[in-house]
Amino acid sequence: MKHLKFSFYVCLFVTSILSAQTKEITLEDIWKYGTFRTQYLDALHSMANGRQYSVLNFDRETRSTSIDIYDYKTLKKVKTLVTSANLDQIPYFTDYTFSKDEEKVILATNEEAVYRRSALGNYFIYDIKSGDLTLIDEGKIQEPTFSPDGTKMAFVKQNNIYVFDLNNGESTQVTSDGKKNEIINGITDWVYEEEFAFVRAFDWNADSNKIAFIRFDETEVPEFSMDIYGSELYQTQQVFKYPKAGEANSKVSLHIYDLESGNINDVKVDKAYTDFYIPRIKWTKKPNVLSAQYMNRHQNELDLWLIDAKTNTSKLVLAETDDAYVDVTDNLTFLKDNSFIWTSEKDGFNHIYHYDENGTLINQVTKGHWEVTDYYGYDADNNTIFYQSTENGSINRDVYSIKLNGRNKERLTKSEGTNSAAFSADFSYFINTFSSATTPPEYTLNSASSGNVIKSIKDNDELSQKLSNYKTSEKEFSTINVNGNDLNMWMIKPVDFDENKEYPLLMYQYSGPGSQEVANHWNSANDYWHQYLAQQGYIVACVDGRGTGFKGAEFKKVTQKELGKYEVEDQIAAAKKLGDLPYVDKNRMGIWGWSFGGFMSSNALFKGSDVFKMAIAVAPVSSWRFYDTIYTERYMTTPQENPTGYDENSPINHVNKLKGDFLLVHGSADDNVHLQNTMRLAEALIQADKQFDWAVYPDKNHGIYGGNTRLHLYKKMTHFINENLGDKIKKEEEKALEQVKIKG
The missing domain is CATH 2.120.10.30 (TolB, C-terminal domain)
Incomplete structure (x- = not known):
């Protein structure tokens, strides 16, 4: 057998700590009791004086929240700026934002998620000097933002922009054409929010007399609907605009509202864009000069424009191009x-x-x-x-x-x-x-x-100290040479690891463009689950293959137009190398992943049927034809331009190769990677007469959480791994082999 040489970075536990480890991690510890919850600083803000900072604190006894001010030099609390315990209208608040002069602060309460980054809520303005509390609007609004001079507030309500005057308490409606699933002013549509990672699509200028904003016309974007089952007799539907790869995007336009004249001017740049994005806007230090980033649909050209709001003229100051794509x-x-x-x-x-x-x-x-x-x-x-x-x-x-x-x-x-x-x-x-990691x-x-x-x-x-009482293993960082590249890897072995024994191997990965799973930081919840599996006698490993991030553009962009090709090849090749280790049972190797990782684990099991015995795919993309325009086309161009890139790497088109055991999991209310992906993959497996296990979690989104959900999911996945990789399987295989020998 071949032996791999690993160069370890860090992560050795002290012997005395290891000897004290007696307790075993349970799934309830991870997903129910919060046993390994970490302490952190919430909503940290540096005060303008440079000597103090503020933090959002929660008092468990009074069930109230407060903004507390601390001194940098002494780290002692100087004062409590405001506490909900003293506010009749707000039992608690979940976030805060200061005005530039820090004389007022926005307090957020009753927030409800819209999508991943967006929320609706009730927002109050608290005047620090007077102690006055002012409700901005009776309804739920989005993204309230102070003007730089602190006298006004802009926000979005029902897809329209409003300006609230703090001096007279009156609101002015700036736009009036906002309508659900048709027109959005000042807030991004679903795909911008998810893939360009921002929600507020408006910005104040330095003089507080102009607001630039992006308008989204979603009229021609196809609708997607999801059944929400709830607890009533009839289900409801969530219907929203979702542009899948190759389909129509929102038509975006840039506008500037002048508060003094009340006029809205359309911004024109000196270039004939047809199908394009505006992923960022930002006023410069000059109050009449706005910057805007424009990007073509392929996302391989990014232009930075400076727009003069007085003359409505534009100047292209920077243009970046790339054979693959340009990051915003x-x-x-x-x-x-x-x-x-x-x-x-x-x-x-x-x-x-x-x-x-x-x-x-x-x-x-x-x-x-x-x-x-x-x-x-x-x-x-x-x-x-x-x-x-x-x-x-x-x-x-x-x-x-x-x-x-x-x-x-x-x-x-x-x-x-x-x-x-x-x-x-x-x-x-x-x-x-x-x-x-330690x-x-x-x-x-x-x-x-x-x-x-x-x-x-x-x-x-x-x-x-608490963890020192548990059986935990070191996370060993190394590199593994696969397909001509030294790939980053971590491995977790059982505490009582014996190199003379053979262990089943479970690989975990995500593998999306620019991502990283092999990183020297503290545990996520999945790390604790991997420790739990190590306690059960598994080796768990993770390899960041080609296409992942932080090793240069060439390494990251090699997967262009072929998502799922080189990444899968690397996972299969890495598994083969790991299977050659004397302490890995090459007949008991599995792989799992979530989202892009679920797409990967599906493909790895199908294409690597001689390597992997099992796979778990949670919320997987089963064909990039089903995913959104901005993310997918950035790496794949459109299905019309690149049909083979889409289809040759789609798990749906490789189901006939399935030999091992497959668990497919999805949330029915996943607005990101739609349940459609799992349904179409399941149908392909059924028609190929391939047996598989699957679970659909009602009304759960891409994160599949809420109440007892995560605990249930990880119990299911653990059971599946034990059934298909565990010692019972090895004993059954040994028994079957012995029977063959006897008959022979």
Whole structure:
């Protein structure tokens, strides 16, 4: 047998801790009791004075919420700014937003989810000096946002934009054509929200006298409907606009509302776009100059426009193109001189660039074979940029500072793992959140100039102590060479692992473009489940194959027009290599995944029928023809242009190859990956006369949660794994083999 050589990074537990581990993790610990819940800082906001920060706290005794102010230097609570215990109209609030001068704050209550990122709610304005509480609107509204001068508030109600005047308490309706499933003003449609990751599609200018907004005309977008079964005698239907790959998108247009004149001007840019997106809008430092990013439908061209609101003229300042696609950036930052900071992977890795106001490159600020993964801001007083990157290894994250000219780069965080920062308003401090595979999240106050830890704010030592009583295994990080690439991998083995024994192997992956599952950070709920499986005698492994992120554009974009081809090849090849390990039973290997991971696990079982004995697919895409335009066409172009790319990698078209055991799971109210995917895959399996197990969770969305749902789901998956990979299967196979020998 061949042996693999692994280079381990970190994650060895101390022997004394291991010896103390006696308790076993239960599924109820993970999904019912919240045994391993971590402590965290909620809704952290740095106050404008640079000396204090605020946090949303919940008092379990009074069942009330509060905004509490803390001092950076002492970390002591200075005061409670507001508590719902003193507000008759609000028993609790779930979020807050300050005005720019921090004299007023929006309090959110009665929030109800619309889709993944959007919510409807009742919102109040609390005046910090007077203590007055003002309801913005009697109905439920979306995205209330202060004007920069703090005198007005813009929000969206029933697809129309309104402006609320804080001085007289009156609202002005800005648009009037909003209508469900037809016209949306100032709020994104379903596909923009899901794939461009934003909801508020309006923005105030610096002088608080103009609002730019995007209008979505959904009239020609096909409708999708889902039955909602509920508890009544008849089910209801949720009907919404959902553009599947190759179908009509919303027609988007950009507009500017002038509060002084009451006029709405249509924005025209000097380019004839036909089928396009507007994924970002943002006012510059100049109150009459708006920036807008326009993108073609293929998403391989991204244009940055500057629009003069006075003259309604436009100037193209930056145009990026790529053979595959261009990522939309959230890091556009305008400086006082209206030069701007921009992130791009045009040199093959995501880096920071500085351009003048005309779009001429001043300099590339960061460079190297590593990725900038977050941009924290620019300190104008010290001419310094703060960012997060993978320079210390693609599975790690560190916080860095660098001068605008690209000099004097400094690593500010010292611990190896995942570090992220929340900076004070004046960039003198940052609160660092650190975790690794062996250290639960801990929050520290750090100096922004040196990175040195000043004080600990919050840790999860109690959780660490609690876990020391449980049987947990180290998560071993390594690389595995597959198809000519060194792929990141982690592996969890049973605590009493014996290299002279053979163990069943379960592989987990997601594998979507730019994603990462092999990362040096603290446990997710799935990690605890994988630990539970290790307790039952399984080895669990995860490999990030080609197409995943943080190893450069070439590695990520190799899957272009062929989603599910190279990624599946890597999972199958990795499984074969792992199956050659002396302690892995190659006859008992399975794979599972959720969403894109469910698409992958289905394909891996079908195409790798000689490798995998079983697979679990939760909420899988079964054909990219069923998924939305923005995500799918970014990587696949349209089905009309690329039919073979869609069909040759669709699990539906490979069901005849199924030999192993297959569990298919979906939520009936999944607005993202529709139940249609599972129904069509199930029908294909039935017509191919292939036996399989499946479960549909009533009225559950893509996350399949609520009440007892997650516990039920993971019990089902655990039972399926035990039935098809467990020791009972091995004994039955050994018995059958023995019978064959006797007969022979």
